[in-house]
Amino acid sequence: MKRLSRRDRVLLAMWAAVVVALAIVIGVALPIRSRWKKLDSEVLSLERAVADAAAMYRQAPELEAEIKELRDTAHALSRSGEQVGPVIIREVDRLTSDLGIRLLSVRPGEPQTLEQCRKHTAVFEVECDFAGIARMLYELEQSPYPLWVEGVEISSDRTAANEARAKVSVAVYTLRSASEREHGKS
Numbered sequence: 001m002k003r004l005s006r007r008d009r010v011l012l013a014m015w016a017a018v019v020v021a022l023a024i025v026i027g028v029a030l031p032i033r034s035r036w037k038k039l040d041s042e043v044l045s046l047e048r049a050v051a052d053a054a055a056m057y058r059q060a061p062e063l064e065a066e067i068k069e070l071r072d073t074a075h076a077l078s079r080s081g082e083q084v085g086p087v088i089i090r091e092v093d094r095l096t097s098d099l100g101i102r103l104l105s106v107r108p109g110e111p112q113t114l115e116q117c118r119k120h121t122a123v124f125e126v127e128c129d130f131a132g133i134a135r136m137l138y139e140l141e142q143s144p145y146p147l148w149v150e151g152v153e154i155s156s157d158r159t160a161a162n163e164a165r166a167k168v169s170v171a172v173y174t175l176r177s178a179s180e181r182e183h184g185k186s
Contacts, residue, residue: 084120
């Protein structure tokens, strides 16, 4: 075997170094770079998921309050007809008392059977100033019971006290059970 010259040995060593470097780049560096990009994309995805989860966590109290409100409404809608009249009277009495309004009369009406529900009505008469009437109408519809104001008649005797009388018609709707709807019961 022939001995290589110094120049050939240097060229062979450089060529071997290039081959080893190329092997390292292809075999190690490129897979690491590819894995690094994949990990970066996973980190971004996880950061977005954490941000979304944090946003949902911040919304949880609002959602719980909304769920409670919906449960209360569902409970109120599922009351039996016998419970609704007293509920209306108690709520009107409580509200007028809280607002300092004179409650003159309350007359519950007869329930009406509709296709999917029953409508329970009441008419009550109050006496106070116009601002008190407006506040009472607002508070009626904010009640924990689903009271709907269906009509208001306001009259004033033009006294110095600026008092007015209001006759207010409210309604509460309750769901009919599936068996009542099927059999057409009232």
